[in-house]
Amino acid sequence: MSTGPAGHVARSTRIPNSETIRRTPLRTFLHTDDGVTIDSVYDPGSAVYDASAPSAVDLVFVLAHGFTGDVDKPHVRRVVEAFAQYGAVVSFSFRGHGASGGRSTVGDKEVLDLAAAVRWARSLGHARVATVGFSMGGSVVLRHAALHRAGGADGSGREGRTDAGTDAVVSVSAPARWYYRGTAPMRKLHWLVTRPEGRLVGRYGFGTRIHHREWNPVPLSPVEAVPRIAPTPLLIVHGDRDGYFPVDHPRMLAAAAGEHGELWLEGGMGHAEHAATDELLARIGNWAVGRAG
Template identity: 85%
Template sequence: MSTGPAGHVARSTVRSHSETRRSTPIRTFLHTTDGVTIDSVYDPGGVVYDASPPPAGDLVFVIAHGFTGEVDRPHVRRVVRAFTQYGAVVSFSFRGHGASGGRSTVGDREVLDLAAAVQWARSHGHARVVTVGFSMGGSVVLRHAALYGARHGGRTEARAEAHTDAVVSVSAPARWYYRGTAPMRRLHWLVTRPEGRLVGRYGFRTRIHHREWNPVPLSPVEAVPRIAPTPLLIVHGELDGYFPVDHPRMLAAAAGDHGELWLEPGMGHAEHAADDGLLGRIGDWAVGQAG
């Protein structure tokens, strides 16, 4: 991977197809519109295209990890490796996670992190972007698609470059402030209590913002109806210990005819529970949307 010297922050720039169609990963720090640096990796993938520029179906996946994840975590790298069989992959650490700057807002301003990653993915010459999010990242890809999608009026050029062409949300909540399971009660303690934030910082390498949301961001279930006509896949485990199956059913009902719901028997929560078979089916779904 190519990196700058310690402490250096490299700005991503739009390069020609010939410069970016390389075989080795690229690592850099992106800059969000609110000035946060985001540790990001571009993996060119195992799919080889002879055409230059790449054909219209050329895919790049942008992976949005769950809370307390980061780009170098083994479970995130496993997801990246699975999707490189279908296209290029951009992965990154959300703000407050790993080497990225800022503090986590637990799904609010993380939309800006994803937008920066999608823009960077497009700068490599890819015509089709599929965002895939897990848990917190699953809520972020839904809100991002609603805010940067085709139905968003008055888009600037930068917003247009940050849009996605298909969305996959895995193990996402439908509504905010859910505390109906023991794991979610523990997570709320981690986020809302000073001692919990210390555990997050030193135990999980996750720096959590101390301020409450103001205003409260658009909830996932409110975002979903605004995503159409962008293709949407909702994936959820029937044994998810964080969010029971009423969450994906609420999301699917809000999506109506333009969304697809996969309820996975025996599956738990997020990246750790998504086996290679499921990731392969998601990859096949994404290729089908790009066709």
């Protein structure tokens, strides 16, 4: 395996199969386009060696965690283990989280982190990529898919997806719009992000280093990003008991997606990774196997 400029791993042209695909986990630091180091883990999963699941051989899930999560948190590892039944998994810590460098911009520059992880996933030989994000990560996968489409982010104008592009998108518990303060948990989160004392709590209480600068310019909102994702398959998942973002958020996203999007409004579900049941994760895994093609 060779590395290119800025630490990017060179993309392999090899088509993976049960003999050639990597069989052991791998951990490394990636470098984003703006020079931030991103702690990343590759889990080959179990489905890639199962002869009864040949369609999963070339599929890799790239997992984007929620705010204050990281690649080693138990709730993130649980999701990794669930998706490993359906393909390989690349997980990583967003900037400002865990062992990654930089500071969190709470969904703005994190698109660069996801793009680096997707490029790495493709460099390992996987032909199909499904990005799955939770909460903040859910907003990031939407914006990433809108920006990294055919002839899009890299300005090449080439047909087909760029190396940082995705083949299917799953957004779980994501906001539809920025600056939402309509629930108590979101008012607390805004205090954490915008106040100096809040950022201290973020650093020492949650292990999350938050940037002090406000967005300038304000990034494309999730609901504005969604129409730009087509024709890439899109799944929006949300709980009807989400304490952060009520159900008008997923409904706005689904309306913006139109016919190319699919909405699962889950009865009794709360927010993000902690609320996702094993049964729901299995359904998401099956959906990705069927759509990322």
